[in-house]
Amino acid sequence: MRVITVVSALALLAASPALSAPDKSGDGEAAFRVLFKELVESNTQPSNGDCTVAAQRMLNHLKAAGYSDSDAHVFFTPDRPKEGGLVAVLKGTDTKSKGVLLLAHIDVVEAKREDWTRDPITLFEENGQFYARGVADDKGQAAIFTDLMVRFKTEGYKPRRTVRLALTCGEETEGMFNGAKWLTEEHKDWIDADFALNEGAFGKLDDNGKRVTLDIEAAEKVYQDFTFEATNTGGHSSRPRPDNAITDMTVALNRLAAFEFPVMLNDATRGYFRQMAKIEGGENGAAMVNIIADPNDKVADALLSKSPMWHAMLRTTCVATMIEGGHAVNALPQSVKANVNCRIFPGTPVETVRQALIAAVGDAKVSVTAFGTPSPATPAPKLGRDILGPIEAAAAEVYPGVPVVPTMETGASDGIYTTAAGIPTYGLYGFFVGEDEGNIHGLNEHVGVQSLMEGRRFTYKLVKMYLDRK
Numbered sequence: 001m002r003v004i005t006v007v008s009a010l011a012l013l014a015a016s017p018a019l020s021a022p023d024k025s026g027d028g029e030a031a032f033r034v035l036f037k038e039l040v041e042s043n044t045q046p047s048n049g050d051c052t053v054a055a056q057r058m059l060n061h062l063k064a065a066g067y068s069d070s071d072a073h074v075f076f077t078p079d080r081p082k083e084g085g086l087v088a089v090l091k092g093t094d095t096k097s098k099g100v101l102l103l104a105h106i107d108v109v110e111a112k113r114e115d116w117t118r119d120p121i122t123l124f125e126e127n128g129q130f131y132a133r134g135v136a137d138d139k140g141q142a143a144i145f146t147d148l149m150v151r152f153k154t155e156g157y158k159p160r161r162t163v164r165l166a167l168t169c170g171e172e173t174e175g176m177f178n179g180a181k182w183l184t185e186e187h188k189d190w191i192d193a194d195f196a197l198n199e200g201a202f203g204k205l206d207d208n209g210k211r212v213t214l215d216i217e218a219a220e221k222v223y224q225d226f227t228f229e230a231t232n233t234g235g236h237s238s239r240p241r242p243d244n245a246i247t248d249m250t251v252a253l254n255r256l257a258a259f260e261f262p263v264m265l266n267d268a269t270r271g272y273f274r275q276m277a278k279i280e281g282g283e284n285g286a287a288m289v290n291i292i293a294d295p296n297d298k299v300a301d302a303l304l305s306k307s308p309m310w311h312a313m314l315r316t317t318c319v320a321t322m323i324e325g326g327h328a329v330n331a332l333p334q335s336v337k338a339n340v341n342c343r344i345f346p347g348t349p350v351e352t353v354r355q356a357l358i359a360a361v362g363d364a365k366v367s368v369t370a371f372g373t374p375s376p377a378t379p380a381p382k383l384g385r386d387i388l389g390p391i392e393a394a395a396a397e398v399y400p401g402v403p404v405v406p407t408m409e410t411g412a413s414d415g416i417y418t419t420a421a422g423i424p425t426y427g428l429y430g431f432f433v434g435e436d437e438g439n440i441h442g443l444n445e446h447v448g449v450q451s452l453m454e455g456r457r458f459t460y461k462l463v464k465m466y467l468d469r470k
């Protein structure tokens with residue numbers, strides 16, 4: 001595919017009256033608010049939105065701060081003109097380091113005005129919350145990253161390491177042009193970095209709004225469906241035989257239910273259980289310590305696996321989610337199909353999982369096939385002190401006393417593409433949300449005003465620490 005670098009036409013079209021001039025109020029919160037509002041109020045829904053316009057508006061801020069055409073530009077492909085994004089770079093003095101990539105998506109999940117209490121594409125500030133589609137996922141972070149690039153430039157900051165920004169479209173909606181994937185395939189030079197920060201894990205607030213943990217996502221499970229199929233010649237149900245496709249499938253699914261994948265650990269889950277052991281304490285805490293020491297500890301596994309979340313963090317899981325079979329109430333079934341949804345521990349090939357399922361089913365009459373394009377089997381990135389140290393240091397300043405907890409998410413983000421392309425990607429929004437996770441993808445999405453401002457402070461400090469490090 002060909003890429004177009006837009007400069008003038010869209011700039012006029014999307015010109016915004018309020019650009020972020022450096023303000024006198026200290027850390028530029030007023031300018032950030034302008035930028036954030038502008039991004040949130042740029043409609044980027046799949047049905048009638050335009051990511052390219054949103055990207056252009058963010059580019060205007062970067063240009064006003066002094067980025068040249070070669071250091072910041074909008075990109076899109078001719079066949080998907082409204083699904084563009086933006087890349088920018090502030091070069092560091094250390095030419096040996098590839099630096100840090102700040103990756104955020106600017107598309108959002110569809111939001112219907114009639115379902116929401118307030119217009120979802122207007123930024124409302126009420127009760128200490130910002131309300132609008134995308135405020136938490138992921139325009140809050142996209143605005144924080146863009147604002148940070150603006151500030152670095154206007155402050156005359158000369159980083160030791162290079163910092164790159166990529167705002168992309170198509171993360172939320174299957175079938176849209178995925179900017180992050182496209183960049184890894186077509187223009188890795190625009191985003192190449194030693195590692196990337198991306199969306200992923202939020203800090204957690206309890207019911208009283210008190211900070212509990214600052215999470216960092218350092219691994220993502222891999223989504224994969226399998227089709228189980230049992231076939232039979234069928235016949236008249238008045239003359240049943242022992243062989244029966246529904247019975248075969250029943251046995252197969254019961255065997256699947258009884259089957260467990262072995263316990264696996266990576267840096268993310270090891271870090272998670274190490275930190276959670278301190279927070280949980282008691283029997284569960286001890287079991288967490290034991291499972292890190294010995295993944296084959298069956299007692300610890302059994303205890304922890306009573307929690308569906310911990311069970312899922314310890315292994316690949318596969319579960320039957322849909323079934324269809326038979327064709328008439330008075331006929332022996334000819335075909336039964338079941339969908340088995342797997343969440344694969346990162347780094348495990350899809351074929352390895354398929355073979356394990358075949359062995360668990362143990363019946364040649366039930367076939368097991370992977371559904372759709374198999375996902376990449378990229379191991380989770382390493383989570384060493386080089387990544388974690390600065391997060392803990394920035395958290396100690398902005399969120400004193402709050403433990404940093406690595407996690408492995410069961411969902412997926414664009415991090416799968418950048419990690420697979422050799423840019424280890426870590427997910428942290430850097431701000432805190434409550435139990436409802438800001439109702440992202442749902443109604444009345446929101447984020448605390450103070451939370452977002454603190455996230456902005458935290459991210460600014462964190463990124464500077466990464467960039468200044470020897």
Ligand SMILES: [Zn+2]
Nearest residue numbers: 137138171199
């Ligand atoms: Zn997102």
